[in-house]
Amino acid sequence: xxxxxxxxxxxxxxxxxxxxxxxxxxxxxxxxxxxxxxxxxxxxxxxxxxxxxxxxxxxxxxxxxxxxxxxxxxxxxxxxxxxxxxxxxxxxxxxxxxxxxxxxxxxxxxxxxxxxxxxxxxxxxxxxxxxxxxxxxxxxxxxxxxxxxxxxxxxxxxxxxxxxx
Numbered sequence: 001x002x003x004x005x006x007x008x009x010x011x012x013x014x015x016x017x018x019x020x021x022x023x024x025x026x027x028x029x030x031x032x033x034x035x036x037x038x039x040x041x042x043x044x045x046x047x048x049x050x051x052x053x054x055x056x057x058x059x060x061x062x063x064x065x066x067x068x069x070x071x072x073x074x075x076x077x078x079x080x081x082x083x084x085x086x087x088x089x090x091x092x093x094x095x096x097x098x099x100x101x102x103x104x105x106x107x108x109x110x111x112x113x114x115x116x117x118x119x120x121x122x123x124x125x126x127x128x129x130x131x132x133x134x135x136x137x138x139x140x141x142x143x144x145x146x147x148x149x150x151x152x153x154x155x156x157x158x159x160x161x162x163x164x165x
Contacts, residue, residue, distance in 0.1 A: 037081075051138070071093050085105050118140060
């Protein structure tokens with residue numbers, strides 16, 4: 001099973017940030033059902049959310065435990081962070097796994113969103129005119145200083161270089 005965590009920030013970081021100026025002028029630029037103010041607030045919150053020092057190995061272990069339990073986190077690309085957190089909290093069997101790894105549903109969603117957003121901003125910095133949120137410098141350092149742990153998490157998530165089970 002390929003882990004699909006298509007949270008708002010991951011979609012944003014890969015597809016929307018580089019084209020933000022044009023999208024701001026187009027009604028269809030944001031995911032359906034997400035207003036621009038909520039979208040911007042969510043992206044700012046995710047960009048600044050502080051990842052704990054042990055985030056990478058702990059999230060990798062969490063993702064693997066979720067996969068082992070055959071639980072699919074919500075596919076929620078059109079939801080705000082708050083809605084995604086609520087939906088995540090309601091997935092049967094997910095909260096005990098998150099708790100066992102030291103995450104609340106909020107910490108899980110914000111953590112994985114922050115990771116995806118920060119990694120994307122590092123890999124493909126948007127143009128200055130995009131007015132993209134600035135990632136938390138400590139998160140940038142965590143990701144840059146731990147390439148093997150980043151790769152392990154990406155593989156666990158089924159991302160680039162990840163398993164295609």
